Amino acid sequence: MxxxxxxxxxxxxxxxxxxxxxxxxxxxxxxxxxxxxxxxxxxxxxxxxxxxxxxxxxxxxxxxxxxxxxxxxxxxxxxxxxxxxxxxxxxxxxxxxxxxxxxxxxxxxxxxxxxxATTSHPVPDVAPPDRVEPEPVDAPTPVTVVWGPTGAPGRSTVAVTLAACLAGAGVRTLLVDLDTWGASVAQLLGMVDETPGVAAAARASEQGALDVPGLARLAPEALPGLRVLTGLPRSDRWPELRAAAVEDLLRLARSVAEHVVVDVGFALEDDEELSYDTAAPRRNAATLTALEVADRVVAVGAADPVSLQRLVRGVQDVAVLPSPRPLVVVNKVRAPAAGPRPERAIRDVLGRFAGLEEVRMLPWAPDDCDAALLAGRALTEVRPRSPLVGAVAGLAVEIDPRCAEALGSTRHGRRRRRRVGV
Ligand SMILES: Nc1ncnc2c1ncn2[C@@H]1O[C@H](COP(=O)(O)OP(=O)(O)OP(=O)(O)O)[C@@H](O)[C@H]1O
Ligand SMILES: [Mg+2]
Incomplete structure (x- = not known):
C-alpha cells in the first residue's frame, strides 16, 4: 500500500x-x-x-x-x-x-x-521546452565559489577580479553575490541602485517562476561579458535566500553564462543542527548550498598570522562538507605581516601545520584596491597592470583553461595578459 x-x-x-x-x-x-x-x-x-x-x-x-x-x-x-x-x-x-x-x-x-521512483529530488534537470534560452552555452558551465574565513581576507575582491579576468579573456561570466552577512559586489562595481538581484531571483524561484531569460534579465552586464546578480541590499534580509531557491538559481545560472563565480559569506555553521524546526530558514544556507553545488572552491585567507590560522581551520571545516577540495589562496601577502620572504614563510607554515602543500599567493596591493574601491569599478579596469590583477589572472587560467590564450599560459600569471583590462 x-x-x-x-x-x-x-x-x-x-x-x-x-x-x-x-x-x-x-x-x-x-x-x-x-x-x-x-x-x-x-x-x-x-x-x-x-x-x-x-x-x-x-x-x-x-x-x-x-x-x-x-x-x-x-x-x-x-x-x-x-x-x-x-x-x-x-x-x-x-x-x-x-x-x-x-x-x-x-x-x-x-x-x-x-x-x-528512486530519485527524490524536486528540481527537474532539464528546462521545460517552452523556456527560451537567450545565449546558448556550448560547454558545461563551471561554478566557482569564492569562500574565505571571517576577517575580510578579500573574498569579494578576488571574486570580482576573477570574474572580470574571465570575462576579459572572452569567457562569458555571471558573478553572483550570495553573501548573507554583508553583500558588497554591487558597491564594488558601482551598481548600487540598479538591480533587484538575488532577492528577486530567489522570490521568483520560490514561486516556480524563475527561468533562464528571467534570471538573465535580473543580472545586467557590468562589464562586457560580465553579468552580475547583485546581493541582498541589507543583510537582515538573509531569510530570503533559502537553500532550494539558491540551488535553483545556480542551476539556471549555468545556462546564463560560460562560467559562474559566486561570492559567499564566511560562516559555515548549519543552524539546522541547533534547531528542531528543519523548515526554518538558515542564515548560512546560501553559502552551504553554493559550496555543495560548486565545481571549484577557492578558499581565500589573508597573510597575517591570525588570518592564516583561520584559513587553516576554515579549510578543515570545508573538508567535511559535501564540496570540492578548495584551492587555497593567500591574499595580501606582504613582509610586514608574514616576515621577510613572506611567500616562503607562508608556504612553510601552511605545509607544516596544515598539510596544505598547494597554495597560491596574491600580493598586497592596497593602493590599487583603494583606487578600485573609490571608483566603484573592477581592478582590471582601474589598475589593469596591478600585480594583484596579474596574479588573479593566473588563477583564472588555472580554474578555466579557456582563458589561457588570452591571459598567457603561466599558472601564476607572470606572463603577458593581453585582453585583461581592455
Ligand atoms: N591584495 C590586497 N591588497 C590590499 N588590500 C586588499 C587586497 N585584497 C583585498 N584588499 C582590501 O581588503 C578589504 C577587504 O576586502 P574584501 O571586501 O574583498 O574582503 P571580504 O573577504 O569580501 O570581506 P567581507 O567579510 O566584508 O565580505 C578591502 O578594503 C579590499 O580593498
Ligand atoms: Mg565580501
Whole structure:
C-alpha cells in the first residue's frame, strides 16, 4: 500500500479524496489543511506521497525540497484548463500531474510508481521546452565559489577580479553575490541602485517562476561579458535566500553564462543542527548550498598570522562538507605581516601545520584596491597592470583553461595578459 497525504485548496478537496480514496493500492492517511500541516506530516514520516493543488497557499520550492528531504514524493492536482497552475507546478519540479475525474485505476499506479521512483529530488534537470534560452552555452558551465574565513581576507575582491579576468579573456561570466552577512559586489562595481538581484531571483524561484531569460534579465552586464546578480541590499534580509531557491538559481545560472563565480559569506555553521524546526530558514544556507553545488572552491585567507590560522581551520571545516577540495589562496601577502620572504614563510607554515602543500599567493596591493574601491569599478579596469590583477589572472587560467590564450599560459600569471583590462 502506498501512503498518501493531500493538501489542496478547498474546491479540490472532494475530487481529490474521491480520486485517491477509490484508487487501488493507495491509503489516504491525512487530509492536511495547509502547507504547515503537510510539512509536519511529511517530516513525521506519515506518507510516501503528497498530492497538492497548484493554488495551495504557501506551496513553494522550499516546501517541496523539505518534503523531498523526508522522502515524500509530490504529485500535483489541477483543473485540466488551468494551464498556468500546471506550468507553475512543473516549474517547481512536480512532474506527475493529476486532474479531477482521472480514473482511480490510473491514479493508483501513478502515485504508487512515484513512491517507488528512486530519485527524490524536486528540481527537474532539464528546462521545460517552452523556456527560451537567450545565449546558448556550448560547454558545461563551471561554478566557482569564492569562500574565505571571517576577517575580510578579500573574498569579494578576488571574486570580482576573477570574474572580470574571465570575462576579459572572452569567457562569458555571471558573478553572483550570495553573501548573507554583508553583500558588497554591487558597491564594488558601482551598481548600487540598479538591480533587484538575488532577492528577486530567489522570490521568483520560490514561486516556480524563475527561468533562464528571467534570471538573465535580473543580472545586467557590468562589464562586457560580465553579468552580475547583485546581493541582498541589507543583510537582515538573509531569510530570503533559502537553500532550494539558491540551488535553483545556480542551476539556471549555468545556462546564463560560460562560467559562474559566486561570492559567499564566511560562516559555515548549519543552524539546522541547533534547531528542531528543519523548515526554518538558515542564515548560512546560501553559502552551504553554493559550496555543495560548486565545481571549484577557492578558499581565500589573508597573510597575517591570525588570518592564516583561520584559513587553516576554515579549510578543515570545508573538508567535511559535501564540496570540492578548495584551492587555497593567500591574499595580501606582504613582509610586514608574514616576515621577510613572506611567500616562503607562508608556504612553510601552511605545509607544516596544515598539510596544505598547494597554495597560491596574491600580493598586497592596497593602493590599487583603494583606487578600485573609490571608483566603484573592477581592478582590471582601474589598475589593469596591478600585480594583484596579474596574479588573479593566473588563477583564472588555472580554474578555466579557456582563458589561457588570452591571459598567457603561466599558472601564476607572470606572463603577458593581453585582453585583461581592455
Ligand atoms: N591584495 C590586497 N591588497 C590590499 N588590500 C586588499 C587586497 N585584497 C583585498 N584588499 C582590501 O581588503 C578589504 C577587504 O576586502 P574584501 O571586501 O574583498 O574582503 P571580504 O573577504 O569580501 O570581506 P567581507 O567579510 O566584508 O565580505 C578591502 O578594503 C579590499 O580593498
Ligand atoms: Mg565580501
Amino acid at each position: 502506498t501512503t498518501v497525504l493531500t493538501a489542496v485548496s478547498h474546491h479540490h478537496e472532494t475530487a481529490v479524496v474521491a480520486a485517491v480514496g477509490d484508487a487501488p493500492g493507495l491509503t489516504l492517511v491525512r487530509r492536511c489543511a495547509d502547507v504547515a500541516e503537510l510539512l509536519s506530516a511529511g517530516a513525521a514520516g506519515l506518507a510516501r506521497v503528497a498530492v497538492v493543488s497548484a493554488d495551495l497557499r504557501g506551496l513553494d520550492r522550499d516546501a517541496l525540497r523539505h518534503l523531498a528531504g523526508h522522502g515524500v514524493r509530490v504529485a500535483g492536482f489541477v483543473d485540466p484548463d488551468d494551464e498556468e497552475g500546471e506550468r507553475r507546478l512543473r516549474q517547481l519540479g512536480v512532474a506527475t500531474i493529476l486532474h479531477p475525474g482521472d480514473a482511480p485505476a490510473a491514479v493508483g499506479p501513478a502515485l504508487a510508481g512515484l513512491a517507488d
